[in-house]
Amino acid sequence: MKKAIALGGGGAKGYAHLGVLKALKELDIHFDIVTGTSIGSFVGAVYAGGGIEKLEEISLKINITDLPRILTPAFSKHGLLSGNYINQLLQKVITQEKIEELPIKYAAVSVDINKGETVSFTKGNLGMAIRSSIAIPGLFTPVIDGDRFLVDGGVMEPVPVNSARKLGADFVVAVDLISKFKTFSEEAGTKGILDDLPFKTEIDHLSDYIKKLGETLYLFEKDKKLFYDKTVVDIVQRISVISQSRMIENQIQLGNPDIVITPDVTEIGVLDFHKSKEGIEAGYKATKEKLPEIKKLLKIC
Numbered sequence: 001m002k003k004a005i006a007l008g009g010g011g012a013k014g015y016a017h018l019g020v021l022k023a024l025k026e027l028d029i030h031f032d033i034v035t036g037t038s039i040g041s042f043v044g045a046v047y048a049g050g051g052i053e054k055l056e057e058i059s060l061k062i063n064i065t066d067l068p069r070i071l072t073p074a075f076s077k078h079g080l081l082s083g084n085y086i087n088q089l090l091q092k093v094i095t096q097e098k099i100e101e102l103p104i105k106y107a108a109v110s111v112d113i114n115k116g117e118t119v120s121f122t123k124g125n126l127g128m129a130i131r132s133s134i135a136i137p138g139l140f141t142p143v144i145d146g147d148r149f150l151v152d153g154g155v156m157e158p159v160p161v162n163s164a165r166k167l168g169a170d171f172v173v174a175v176d177l178i179s180k181f182k183t184f185s186e187e188a189g190t191k192g193i194l195d196d197l198p199f200k201t202e203i204d205h206l207s208d209y210i211k212k213l214g215e216t217l218y219l220f221e222k223d224k225k226l227f228y229d230k231t232v233v234d235i236v237q238r239i240s241v242i243s244q245s246r247m248i249e250n251q252i253q254l255g256n257p258d259i260v261i262t263p264d265v266t267e268i269g270v271l272d273f274h275k276s277k278e279g280i281e282a283g284y285k286a287t288k289e290k291l292p293e294i295k296k297l298l299k300i301c
Contacts, residue, residue, distance in 0.1 A: 002032045003298075004169030005047075006257065008159035009038025009152060010177030011136065011270030015279025016263040017043040018056050020175050022280070023287035027300065033105045033167045035120075035160040037153035040175070041108035041133035042086055045126055048104035049094030058092065059276040067273060086134055087127040099123050105167055108133045109153030109160045110143075118156045119148065120163050136270070154178075161257045171298070174257035175283075177265055258297055261286050 005024075007017050017040060036044030046055045096102050100123050108121040108129040121129035132143035132150035143150040157163065164172045263286040268275045294300070 001170045002168050003029070003171045003173075004033035004035065004164035004167065005031045005044070005173045005175065006160045006164045007034070007036040007040030007044045007175050008177050009040055009134075009136075009154040010265065011039055012272040012275060013177040013263075013265040013268050013270065013279060014039030014043055015059060015268070015276045016177055016265050016283030016286070017175060018052065018059065018276075019263070019280040019283025019285070020261055020287045021047055021052055021283075022056070023284045023291070024173070024294075027291065027294070029294070029298070029300075031104065031173075033107075033164055033169050035107045035109065035163040035167065036133065037109045037157055037160045038134050038136065040160070040177075041110075041130050041153065042090065044106060045090065045102070045108065045130055046093050048102040048106040049096045050103065051093035054093045055089075056276075056280065058089070059280070062274055062276055064274040067271075084131075087131060090127060090130065097126055099126050099129060102126070107160065107163045107167060109157050109163055110135075110150045111153055111155040111157075112148045113137075113142075113151055113155070114147060114149040118153065119150060120160075120166070122167070139270075172257040173259045173261065173294075176260060176262045179262055259290060259294055261290055263287075 005021075007014075010016075021043075031047075034044040034048050036042065043052075043055070046052055099106055099108075099121060106122070108126075110119045110121065110129070110132040111117070112119050119132075121133075128143060128145070132145070133153045134140060135142045135151045137151050137155065140152075153160065158178055159174050159176050161172055161174050261283075263279075263282040265279055265282050268279055268282075
């Protein structure tokens with residue numbers, strides 16, 4: 001029986017994938033196939049390359065002063081952030097440069113918005129495949145590959161269960177980071193990532209750049225207090241979350257994963273890359289709660 005894990009997108013919420021994989025490893029569950037969308041493509045590649053423990057070690061050392069390096073401005077009309085840090089980190093945790101070199105069958109899911117179709121990378125340059133898969137529209141710059149304009153796979157396949165089935169998986173564990181989310185009223189009074197950044201010159205530069213864009217594009221009147229501080233980035237992100245959560249429902253019905261793990265990462269924003277501990281713990285806890293079901297299906301004593 002070929003076992004697969006399909007890791008969904010969610011930006012910094014993806015730390016939960018590390019907790020999920022940690023809990024499954026403790027049960028001596030290993031996968032023959034791994035598919036990933038967005039941040040899931042990155043964590044999936046690291047898992048397939050054998051560097052997951054090293055990635056967890058590095059992740060736990062990331063703090064808020066590291067964010068300017070991670071969230072490097074692109075100064076491009078196509079997106080706010082470059083996303084180049086992901087490839088730098090990839091090189092620190094695994095040695096493989098091509099997908100074919102990975103010891104575990106792997107696919108990174110992206111979307112070509114030029115042709116309106118899903119692109120599943122199962123061979124070729126690993127860094128480019130991941131970089132295209134994480135390119136959240138409007139936030140990270142897309143990858144241009146010939147006539148393909150590649151963006152985040154979550155646009156069409158937020159949890160790549162179908163991709164896992166196409167690679168021959170008999171048993172699929174799906175990890176959904178998107179379906180649980182807070183309403184704007186539940187978020188009221190909480191700080192955004194930019195509000196937490198310390199006042200240092202290199203950080204202010206990034207903060208001012210993103211805030212300026214938001215300040216010029218408010219969509220609500222001042223007297224509507226609940227929504228007044230929501231910028232275009234907040235609104236686009238919310239629309240994306242809603243649409244992806246609905247797609248996940250449909251894809252789970254179509255792909256019929258054997259197990260769906262949904263960590264509670266509602267307290268972690270898409271860009272909260274300093275919250276690794278919280279994310280890992282959320283993934284670990286959610287997986288532990290599913291262990292009786294997993295053991296039963298896999299007939300593990």
